[in-house]
Amino acid sequence: MKEGKTANCESCVFYDYDEYLEANVCTVNLDQDEMSGFLSGRTRQCPYYRFYDEYKSVHKQI
Numbered sequence: 656m657k658e659g660k661t662a663n664c665e666s667c668v669f670y671d672y673d674e675y676l677e678a679n680v681c682t683v684n685l686d687q688d689e690m691s692g693f694l695s696g697r698t699r700q701c702p703y704y705r706f707y708d709e710y711k712s713v714h715k716q717i
Contacts, residue, residue, distance in 0.1 A: 669682045669703060669705065683703045
């Protein structure tokens with residue numbers, strides 16, 4: 656697996672808290688084939704993963 660493309664959802668920019676569900680969810684709209692591949696374990700890497708750096712905006716302000 657390529658580093659940075661793993662399915663580590665907790666560090667992904669698309670992983671947000673949904674107040675209605677009261678849970679963290681992926682906000683990327685996957686189609687049915689992508690979702691079934693991901694849930695079944697056939698997909699080892701998430702093609703939409705982007706590392707969330709909460710300090711990125713602070714670095715730009717300095």
